[in-house]
Amino acid sequence: MSKLSKSELEAYLLKIRDLAQGPFDEMQREIEVTNVFPDEFYKLSAENDLYRCCLPSEYGGWDLSETEIMRIQEEFSRGPGGMRMHLHHAMDLNWRVLYDYGSEELKKEIMPKFHDKSVYINWAITEQKGGTGADLQSTAVKDGDDYIINGEKFLISHTDCCDYTYITCVTDPNAPKDKRLSTFLLPQGTEGFETIPMPHMMGCRGAGHAGLKFTNVRLPKKYLLGEEGQGLEISIHSLSVSRAHIACSNLGMVQRMLEMTIKRAKDRVTFGKPIADRQAIKVKIADMATYVHALRTMVYEFAKSYDTDPNGPFIEEKAAMCKLFSIWATKAVSDEMLEIFGGIGYFEEDCTIDYGPVxxxxxxxxxxxxxxxxxxxxxxxxxxxxxxxxxxxxxxFD
Incomplete structure (x- = not known):
């Protein structure tokens, strides 16, 4: 498909909003109990090009700019959090790590399969003891033309629907901290690779979280991404962009929260007039709207900077600033939403069906x-x- 025109993009954005707040919201009711996405979710996502749209055209994608990708992400982030988590990963880390650091052999084999979720790749960095940085403890030891991987990973998303795992391990424990780690692409089903189920999360149900255990997993050298010792660099570079995408996800959520809250404030009447007309509620709505606007400004300024020069100055800190501020904004907006909705906002969705899943x-x-x-x-x-x-x-700002 050629690059979208402005009118085509606007129509597509509305289509994705309707999908997120319609079919996705509806099927989430069951997912809250089962903690598993139904096949229909993957089918609808593929039919609506949510796996394809973000890819480069050489692999069947639309050659979207970072700004356009974020606009799409903002829309599907208005829907359920677990689905947002899955689609956010699909539009960024799922393919981008391989595209940036994979060999030509691996890219030729795998990249064309991303467009309809024939391939999905999760990322295993986090460890229960070693965190997510240079202190990781999982190891990959060279053995001829292979690596032998041992260790465990924790809190890993999308383990129930992936075909490969990006895994970051220690390859040289004696090297400087920024050269200790390497990143690999590990096929599911490899002998010695075990998935350990985890309990349901507080929210974002269905996102397939689990622990991973590696016992003498033998992996051919062709699955090394980048160069040995480049693992920390790969993580920092890839997560920098993804952090801005998290902020964009927050933007989609707080925008919908604001809209839901305004509707509720107009509908709820106390002592003869809507609470939206009361000064205390106006102050709250004004603060919510200011947070939303400020977050939108930061997110799309980052996208503009990235589109201008993805390796330019301040990209990493701008992405972290977006993520940090988005947490403040989301906390403030969600707290005010719950207070304005009052008691019914604390109950499950049936109590707020006319407004949204508060x-x-x-x-x-x-x-x-x-x-x-x-x-x-x-x-x-x-x-x-x-x-x-x-x-x-x-x-x-130029």
């Missing part, structure tokens, strides 16, 4: 505190990079 969205959005780095991690990233540059002196 209780579910309140739970779903809490995952954003943790995805791809807590607020503390974002602050460390921002401070490290801003200090290195001596401040954001080259920053420009």
């Amino acid at each position: 209780e579910r969205m309140y739970r779903d959005c809490r995952a954003m505190w943790l995805e791809e780095g807590t607020p503390t991690v974002q602050r460390i990233t921002i401070a490290r990079n801003v200090s290195r540059h001596g401040g954001m002196t080259e920053y420009s």
